Amino acid sequence: xxxxxxxxxxxxxxxxxxxNPNWYKNAVVYxxxxxxxxxxxxxxxGDLNGITSKLxxxxxxxxxxxxxxxxxxxxxxxFGYDISNFTxxxxxxxxxxxxxxxxxxxxxxxxxxxxxxxxxxxxxxxPWFKNSIKKIKPYDEYYVWRNAKYVNGKRxxxxxxxxxxxxxxxxxxxxxxxYYLHQFAAGQPDLNYRNPxxxxxxxxxxxxxxxxxxxxxxIDAINHMFEDSQFRDEPSANRPDxxxxxxxxxxxxxxxxxxxxxxxxxxxxxxxxxxxxxxxxDPKMILTEAYASHELTVKYYNSGSTVPFNFMFITDAHNxxxxxxxxxxxxxxMKAVPEGKVANWVVGNHDNHRxxxxxxxxxxxxxxxxxxxxxxxxVIYNGDEIGMEDRNFTYAETVDPAGCNSGPARYYLRSxxxxxxxxxxxxxxxxxxxxxxxxxxxxxxxxxxLNLKHQKAEYYSHYQVFKSLRSIKRQSVxxxxxxxVEVYDKRILSISRVLGNDTVxxxxxxSNKPAAVNISSRNVPPLLIVYAASIGSNxxxxxxxxxxxxxxxxxxxxxxxxxNIYWSDHEN
Ligand code: GLC
Numbered sequence: 352x353x354x355x356x357x358x359x360x361x362x363x364x365x366x367x368x369x370x371n372p373n374w375y376k377n378a379v380v381y382x383x384x385x386x387x388x389x390x391x392x393x394x395x396x397g398d399l400n401g402i403t404s405k406l407x408x409x410x411x412x413x414x415x416x417x418x419x420x421x422x423x424x425x426x427x428x429x430f431g432y433d434i435s436n437f438t439x440x441x442x443x444x445x446x447x448x449x450x451x452x453x454x455x456x457x458x459x460x461x462x463x464x465x466x467x468x469x470x471x472x473x474x475x476x477x478p479w480f481k482n483s484i485k486k487i488k489p490y491d492e493y494y495v496w497r498n499a500k501y502v503n504g505k506r507x508x509x510x511x512x513x514x515x516x517x518x519x520x521x522x523x524x525x526x527x528x529x530y531y532l533h534q535f536a537a538g539q540p541d542l543n544y545r546n547p548x549x550x551x552x553x554x555x556x557x558x559x560x561x562x563x564x565x566x567x568x569x570i571d572a573i574n575h576m577f578e579d580s581q582f583r584d585e586p587s588a589n590r591p592d593x594x595x596x597x598x599x600x601x602x603x604x605x606x607x608x609x610x611x612x613x614x615x616x617x618x619x620x621x622x623x624x625x626x627x628x629x630x631x632x633d634p635k636m637i638l639t640e641a642y643a644s645h646e647l648t649v650k651y652y653n654s655g656s657t658v659p660f661n662f663m664f665i666t667d668a669h670n671x672x673x674x675x676x677x678x679x680x681x682x683x684x685m686k687a688v689p690e691g692k693v694a695n696w697v698v699g700n701h702d703n704h705r706x707x708x709x710x711x712x713x714x715x716x717x718x719x720x721x722x723x724x725x726x727x728x729x730v731i732y733n734g735d736e737i738g739m740e741d742r743n744f745t746y747a748e749t750v751d752p753a754g755c756n757s758g759p760a761r762y763y764l765r766s767x768x769x770x771x772x773x774x775x776x777x778x779x780x781x782x783x784x785x786x787x788x789x790x791x792x793x794x795x796x797x798x799x800x801l802n803l804k805h806q807k808a809e810y811y812s813h814y815q816v817f818k819s820l821r822s823i824k825r826q827s828v829x830x831x832x833x834x835x836v837e838v839y840d841k842r843i844l845s846i847s848r849v850l851g852n853d854t855v856x857x858x859x860x861x862s863n864k865p866a867a868v869n870i871s872s873r874n875v876p877p878l879l880i881v882y883a884a885s886i887g888s889n890x891x892x893x894x895x896x897x898x899x900x901x902x903x904x905x906x907x908x909x910x911x912x913x914x915n916i917y918w919s920d921h922e923n
Pocket of ligand 1: 572
């Protein structure tokens with residue numbers, strides 16, 4: 352009996368010692384877009400075994416966790432964001448057994464797996480939807496169904512709501528003789544969150560994946576979950592410059608950001624916390640995707656989100672943003688983060704042009720540098736660590752529904768194909784992504800020189816810059832150091848972190864002219880060392896810089912550190 356008690360105590364101590372409540376606080380989260388990451392079976396589409404075979408790369412660049420865009424069973428109308436079975440893997444990507452192998456390998460490499468959870472809608476091929484059409488209980492009210500409106504005897508949708516992918520958000524169903532709501536493609540019917548049975552179903556989905564070893568969820572389009580219960584028309588955005596059926600032509604006060612969303616999120620946070628407590632595992636990470644106002648985004652913190660995606664580098668900052676603009680955006684975020692929570696910085700994702708294309712090749716490393724030196728979590732889209740660029744698509748080549756539905760004159764404004772091309776591993780067939788020379792999206796023609804293998808062999812490359820950033824992010828000065836965001840000479844944004852004798856500074860020259868600044872009077876060591884410099888800059892890591900004349904070449908970003916950090920890091 353005594354022996355059993357000792358053993359139980361030992362196990363308890365061993366298990367609780369393994370829990371790390373702070374694991375996420377300074378994390379790098381890497382987004383993998385499975386269709387485009389690595390194809391293992393030569394069908395031209397990425398898959399789970401492909402991802403598993405490349406997890407060493409994810410570990411090598413120092414990610415703590417990776418988020419997988421959807422791999423669930425899906426007719427692929429929206430490339431996986433239209434799910435016909437929330438608890439199974441699409442055969443294109445593999446099987447549940449492949450998934451388990453991926454999780455096991457991730458674990459052995461110290462990587463956490465985050466799933467994409469798509470609560471707003473299912474696929475129109477989901478059995479729930481098929482049963483809902485037939486009004487089979489309890490599925491009859493699983494979706495948002497409304498009667499038609501008849502104007503002069505002509506059938507019309509119930510109101511003016513528009514889909515994110517153009518045109519009415521309502522689709523007529525001739526069997527049920529009603530319209531259903533779809534805020535995205537017609538193949539993505541909106542689930543009815545006012546129905547408690549739906550909320551319960553979706554909780555079961557979360558539990559299913561947590562039981563399979565996942566460490567959190569990226570919650571897709573969370574702010575679309577609820578709609579106005581009176582189904583009122585939305586007001587016009589007064590945008591004569593865009594077509595009448597374009598999503599941006601209305602102000603979405605009745606279909607987005609409703610208060611009820613935050614309450615549902617709280618129940619998911621509780622479910623995940625309870626799961627972590629029962630299984631004695633690290634806290635689950637929740638990343639919420641809501642393109643919403645700043646106030647409504649940060650509100651997700653207090654409802655359980657670990658990472659309410661901060662999209663400021665995507666939606667607010669652009670190439671002509673001044674150093675002062677950047678300072679304003681960063682300060683606003685830092686001020687808004689509630690006590691005990693951490694900031695986050697999203698560099699890119701599969702819905703927006705790549706960072707190297709938004710800010711230009713020379714500035715590809717700039718945003719990553721800023722994201723990595725600021726306190727909190729950096730979210731990196733696969734390929735951005737090697738500076739991959741958008742590929743231009745013709746309308747005929749376009750496959751993304753957001754592009755196709757916009758028509759030949761406007762597809763390029765909406766299509767997300769440019770940022771989704773296959774990962775460029777090397778200079779062999781299809782950039783080493785697939786043995787097939789025909790891939791689901793064409794490989795970017797720049798792959799012969801822009802690829803991981805090449806950049807690994809180079810002394811000076813995006814990949815090398817990224818690796819330096821990752822190792823600096825692990826230093827206590829970044830974890831805990833004081834933050835100062837300053838502007839010098841109107842052109843230079845300076846972000847510094849200071850802890851005791853350690854100093855780390857990123858300087859970004861937002862202009863096309865070189866600049867030299869004197870910061871020697873600012874309580875910094877007289878000599879700093881160049882730790883990393885963006886590609887295109889002529890500064891080289893390891894060279895010394897005097898703080899009375901710090902040079903920042905045009906369009907460049909430079910990471911300076913005090914000598915103690917540089918040497919200690921290079922000794923390791
Ligand atoms: C999110 C996803 C996007 C998808 C949409 C509908 O915005 O990131 O790719 O098309 O939701 O699920």
